[in-house]
Amino acid sequence: MRTIVVGSRQSALALTQTGQVIDDLKRLAKEHGLDYDFTVKKIVTKGDRILDVTLSKVGGKGLFVKEIEQAMLDGEIDMAVHSMKDMPSVLPEGLVSGAVPARKDPRDCLISKEGATLDDLPQGAKVGTSSLRRSSQLKAYRPDLQIDWIRGNIDSRIRKMEEGEFQAIILATAGLQRMGWEDRITSHLPVEISLPAVGQGALGIECRENDSELLHLLSLYNDEVTARTVAAERKFLSELNGGCQVPIGAYAILKNVDTGDSRGEQNVIQLTGMVGSPDGEIILKESAEGTDPESLGVEVAAKLKAKGAEKILAQVRG
Numbered sequence: 077m078r079t080i081v082v083g084s085r086q087s088a089l090a091l092t093q094t095g096q097v098i099d100d101l102k103r104l105a106k107e108h109g110l111d112y113d114f115t116v117k118k119i120v121t122k123g124d125r126i127l128d129v130t131l132s133k134v135g136g137k138g139l140f141v142k143e144i145e146q147a148m149l150d151g152e153i154d155m156a157v158h159s160m161k162d163m164p165s166v167l168p169e170g171l172v173s174g175a176v177p178a179r180k181d182p183r184d185c186l187i188s189k190e191g192a193t194l195d196d197l198p199q200g201a202k203v204g205t206s207s208l209r210r211s212s213q214l215k216a217y218r219p220d221l222q223i224d225w226i227r228g229n230i231d232s233r234i235r236k237m238e239e240g241e242f243q244a245i246i247l248a249t250a251g252l253q254r255m256g257w258e259d260r261i262t263s264h265l266p267v268e269i270s271l272p273a274v275g276q277g278a279l280g281i282e283c284r285e286n287d288s289e290l291l292h293l294l295s296l297y298n299d300e301v302t303a304r305t306v307a308a309e310r311k312f313l314s315e316l317n318g319g320c321q322v323p324i325g326a327y328a329i330l331k332n333v334d335t336g337d338s339r340g341e342q343n344v345i346q347l348t349g350m351v352g353s354p355d356g357e358i359i360l361k362e363s364a365e366g367t368d369p370e371s372l373g374v375e376v377a378a379k380l381k382a383k384g385a386e387k388i389l390a391q392v393r394g
């Protein structure tokens with residue numbers, strides 16, 4: 077029996093979601109009469125070592141996956157589970173995406189000490205986030221709020237809020253769900269107010285392109301709807317040369333649209349993309365619908381470029 081070695085960062089969230097994927101894969105393997113065992117190997121990444129600097133200053137792109145990918149290429153591990161939003165748009169030679177499992181709630185959420193929603197936070201309340209995307213949209217909606225940087229794992233961020241450093245923090249709903257901490261959520265931010273990060277709530281599973289045995293198992297785990305919608309979001313992001321540390325958001329859903337002709341009902345992807353200035357003064361947003369994820373990503377990016385998105389992004393990067 078083959079033992080599949082799964083590499084994981086050692087944060088609580090990474091280990092939890094890796095464990096949940098392994099449970100799912102064990103069940104799937106059993107259902108299909110396949111015999112595999114799984115073991116977890118912890119890997120420390122650069123992103124885990126540098127926790128005292130804002131991520132954008134140390135070059136956010138791929139900070140959490142590089143060492144893991146190298147271990148996979150070296151054969152020390154066979155696969156890895158990543159948060160989709162931390163996954164670089166281009167995978168190194170020899171590695172592929174083996175599966176995109178079903179997405180969880182993509183929305184951002186608010187955790188506040190007094191249980192206040194975004195609308196009833198007091199004037200000038202101090203809110204913690206580490207994302208330019210969140211702070212840009214938050215400032216646009218509530219210009220009075222004092223947005224400050226917070227870093228660290230989910231657990232340490234919640235602790236900082238409880239200790240009174242912040243009146244509220246913004247996190248991804250999905251991470252809290254996976255940790256079983258959903259009851260900490262005070263309110264969800266509608267996607268109309270806070271468009272999620274590309275791939276938020278989704279996972280990506282990476283493995284070697286020549287590992288056909290594992291690729292077969294993973295293909296059974298792929299969720300077509302999530303794979304297609306997230307592909308549109310990721311194409312949009314790469315068209316704007318964005319990593320995770322830029323004020324860019326995108327969210328795609330699949331709709332059943334009646335074409336009104338012989339084609340009948342069709343699955344149409346609706347993609348919305350956003351680029352905002354860090355001060356929240358400018359929020360550019362565009363949507364489009366289509367059946368091909370890649371061309372849709374290109375189309376929405378082009379619409380935003382026509383509105384001046386690249387100028388905003390150049391200023392952020394400068």
Ligand SMILES: NCc1[nH]cc(CCC(=O)O)c1CC(=O)O
Nearest residue numbers: 159161247248250251276277278
């Ligand atoms: N940038 C950190 C990160 N990467 C993935 C998640 C969890 C949410 C997800 O899986 O999309 C988080 C935490 C957060 O943003 O609150």
